[in-house]
Amino acid sequence: MTIQLDKRLNAWRPDLADITLKGKVDASRFIQAEMATTLVSIASLRRGPGCEHPVDKELLRGEEVHIFEEKNGWCWVQSLRDRYVGYCEAKCFTKEKPNLTHRVNVLRSSIFKEASLKTLIIDQLSLNSEVEVINTDGKFSQLSCGGWVYSKHLISLNEYTLPFQAAAKLYLNSPYIWGGNGHLGVDCSGLIQMAAYAAGHIIPRDTDMQEAFFEEEVDGLDNIQIGDLLFWPGHVAIYDGNDIALHANATEMMTCAHYLEFLLPHIEEQEGTPLRSIKRPNLNLKTGS
Structure with missing residues (x-):
């Protein structure tokens, strides 16, 4: 059955x-x-x-x-x-298992053909990409998949230095892309997921999953704190303090900051759905072991 x-x-x-x-x-x-x-x-x-x-x-x-x-x-x-x-x-x-050693800790990092910023860029890596470093040369790290990355853009897999809120702000002005998780653009839930992972937390992908995943509910806007998540059916935003929320949205087609006095009535007018819940994710920064 x-x-x-x-x-x-x-x-x-x-x-x-x-x-x-x-x-x-x-x-x-x-x-x-x-x-x-x-x-x-x-x-x-x-x-x-x-x-x-x-x-x-x-x-x-x-x-x-x-x-x-x-x-x-x-x-x-x-x-x-x-x-x-x-x-x-x-x-x-x-299907060959690489020995992954490092994670990208900036929004995007170029892969250069040689260990020099003056050489050809052959690819771009996104925040939270994982790679195998096989060699270093000055300021650059050589990858097993080919090419060189600026070493300061990498961090060991068991280290976390980007808090959730700081990681989310990296995506400001990034394009809105439905289903996006990379440096080319994100959607609203992709923004939350990638920011959480940068701080060392694995959370679900879609908005409804995220709303169910975070159990601590905030009792109204008067009690909201920085980092709290605002949920509507099919949409999510992050509170950034001073009555401002960050969200990847299809109105501006990018990740941007909006005052709540604009955002709340705008979404209700455009989508016909009022704010449904406020959740406190408590995504404290993990530390490597």
Whole structure:
């Protein structure tokens, strides 16, 4: 008998399912997933196997996945970081497990062909991308995947120096991209997820998941504190103090700061939905062990 499962977080189709779901869902075949690692800087995770399908989130370099199916150049995968399920081009992954050593700690960092800022830029890495450093030369670190990155843009995997609020502010004026998690742009819940991860916390991807994930509810705007999250159906913002909230939004098509006296009536007028809840995430900065 199939129980009610969120297909965003469970790899289940009538013809194929994760072996860990056996006994919970009906499927023609259950499979043990293969491990793989995201090889490209940004990979779109889609609702179906093809570029015509919407993007639900982005995988960043170094993000590990389970692969359940590979067919016609597309993989059906689940991110190990936040459990999100979707389809991604097979060329985005490697099944060879890299020895990841560092994480990008700035919004974007260029990969140079050589250990010099005057050489060709061959790619860009986003905040929270994970890489393997194999050598250093002056101010630059050489990556196992090729190229060199400015060393000050990297931090060891078990270190965290960006508080949640500071990480969120890195995205100010970044473009709004539906499903975005990278330096090219984010959506509202992607902003929250990436800022939380920079501070050492893994949280769900979508707004409804985040609202349910954070349990501590704030009793009204009079009690709001910096870092609290404001939720509407399908939207989330971060309170930044002085009656200002940060949010990635499709009105301005970027991440920006708005006064609450503008934001609250604007969203209710545009979407027909008043503020639904205020949650206190308590995302204190982790320290490496």
